Amino acid sequence: DTAVSQTPKYLVTQMGNDKSIKCEQNLGHDTMYWYKQDSKKFLKIMFSYNNKELIINETVPNRFSPKSPDKAHLNLHINSLELGDSAVYFCASSQAQGQETQYFGPGTRLLVL
Amino acid sequence: LAKTTQPISMDSYEGQEVNITCSHNNIATNDYITWYQQFPSQGPRFIIQGYKTKVTNEVASLFIPADRKSSTLSLPRVSLSDTAVYYCLVSGGYQKVTFGTGTKLQVIP
Numbered sequence: 001d002t003a004v005s006q007t008p009k010y011l012v013t014q015m016g017n018d019k020s021i022k023c024e025q026n027l028g029h030d031t032m033y034w035y036k037q038d039s040k041k042f043l044k045i046m047f048s049y050n051n052k053e054l055i056i057n058e059t060v061p062n063r064f065s066p067k068s069p070d071k072a073h074l075n076l077h078i079n080s081l082e083l084g085d086s087a088v089y090f091c092a093s094s095q096a097q098g099q100e101t102q103y104f105g106p107g108t109r110l111l112v113l
Numbered sequence: 114l115a116k117t118t119q120p121i122s123m124d125s126y127e128g129q130e131v132n133i134t135c136s137h138n139n140i141a142t143n144d145y146i147t148w149y150q151q152f153p154s155q156g157p158r159f160i161i162q163g164y165k166t167k168v169t170n171e172v173a174s175l176f177i178p179a180d181r182k183s184s185t186l187s188l189p190r191v192s193l194s195d196t197a198v199y200y201c202l203v204s205g206g207y208q209k210v211t212f213g214t215g216t217k218l219q220v221i222p
Binding site: 004035041042043044045090092101102103104105106107 | 157214
């Protein structure tokens with residue numbers, strides 16, 4: 001059983017398009033996250049949701065909009081994709097916010113052409 | 114936010130003990146220190162977590178001095194499969210989730 005799953009695994013698209021990445025966790029966790037890992041391997045948090053409520057919203061362009069239909073899902077929608085959005089996007093979950101262990105998904109590799 | 118600093122890379126021979134240090138000078142009272150391991154094309158995976166002094170599990174040990182401004186991850190007798198990037202994370206309450214730059218460990222046969 002996959003604890004944290006993401007779809008799609010790979011996403012290649014043109015500049016200006018709108019795309020979504022889906023994330024689901026079956027761990028019963030209350031908190032979910034989106035991270036961006038760039039080509040230099042820096043892992044930066046983008047958003048954090050606790051029980052469907054937005055907790056952390058780092059300095060991310062408005063083109064990025066997370067949506068949490070229930071606490072087991074946290075989707076990431078990206079409007080008007082730019083070249084600089086190319087990266088690996090990781091979803092993660094934890095039992096609660098703070099020092100709780102985070103469980104990461106396999107990542108979605110986004111390439112914007 | 115408690116910023117963390119780690120060496121960019123380290124090399125080690127198989128069978129040796131590896132120590133990776135992370136600096137977090139601005140760590141807050143309620144912050145914990147967590148280390149993650151990341152293999153290529155995979156998401157990070159939890160290794161160990163601590164608040165102070167020493168923590169040991171079946172994979173690694175974590176040493177935290179009294180001032181908590183740094184921490185050292187110790188991997189005993191590394192093997193080739195330990196080649197990965199190791200991240201130090203300092204986190205506590207809300208709005209405090211900061212990953213370090215990561216240390217790329219290369220284990221040499």
